[in-house]
Amino acid sequence: MDTGGGLLLIVEDDPNIAALQELYLARNGFDTRVETDGLRGLEAVARLRPVAVVLDVALPGMDGVTFCRRLRDRGDWTPVLMVTARADEADRILGLELGADDYITKPFSPGELVARVNTVLRRGRGAPGGRTHVAGALRVDTARRTVHRAGAEIELTATEFNLLVHLLDRRGRVFTRRELLAQVWGEESAYRDPRVVDVYVSQLRGKLGAASPIRTVRGVGYGTTDPAG
Incomplete structure (x- = not known):
């Protein structure tokens, strides 16, 4: 169902967390798809062309840091919101250096997730007019x-x-x-x-x-x- 906010790809192997993310993002006007490992998630970006990716760092198949590196290496600049544990500072910083647009740390509220996604998308659109x-x-x-x-x-x-x-x-x-x-x-x-x-x-x-x-x-x-x- 196209809800008007665009398609968001969630790459998350915990079904409970993924379901919660889907629920709140759908309530706020987004269509969602979920992939449960990094390799299938990377393939889904090319296939689905989402407006943004909500990407967990700790994933089977391919971790989030490698995912981000490979995505950017192939010239794909789809916005990425990286999800990390509070102890994962090294992965968080490395993810930013490799081209992640922002990060959010667990545990987080669903409302914070929606706000961060909207902020990342606003940055990508930029301001009207030009100079x-x-x-x-x-x-x-x-x-x-x-x-x-x-x-x-x-x-x-x-x-x-x-x-x-x-x-x-x-x-x-x-x-x-x-x-x-x-x-x-x-x-x-x-x-x-x-x-x-x-x-x-x-x-x-x-x-x-x-x-x-x-x-x-x-x-x-x-x-x-x-x-x-």
Whole structure:
């Protein structure tokens, strides 16, 4: 049944957790499909083309970290919300570095899950209208949601793109990590570990290379500067 929110793929091997996720996501306008191991889940992304994936880290067949790596390696940037246990910090950070758009830790409320899914999807859609930022060899088109360096396109996740644009839109201003969590990830994320911002900045710098306009202000946070100027 197409409920209008789009198709969400849930990759979860615990039937009770999967059923609860399905129930609340369906109540909030989403169609859902469930796969119970990572390998079948990865195949389902290509077959079903979901609007997003809710991905458990601990899966049979293929764990969530490997799933995310393989998905991004094949050039698929479907938004991924990773589900981890509170003790899985290493997997959580690695998942973000490999292209997960966000994470949620167990135990979580169904309402929090729905809110996180909606936030990830909003990031992917972006704001109406468009503008272009040029910083040295870097060109960012917010309408097309593309980033080019010296004419070559750079693939970014929705969250990476939104963080970069947020900083470029406000050149000259320096943001604390908690400000960026609230303004880029959403108000409901402001209480989370601010090191998440460091992970995304590091990932952006790695992808943008010498063209990266992001600067660190020690003891404060992050801002942007034109590397050519």
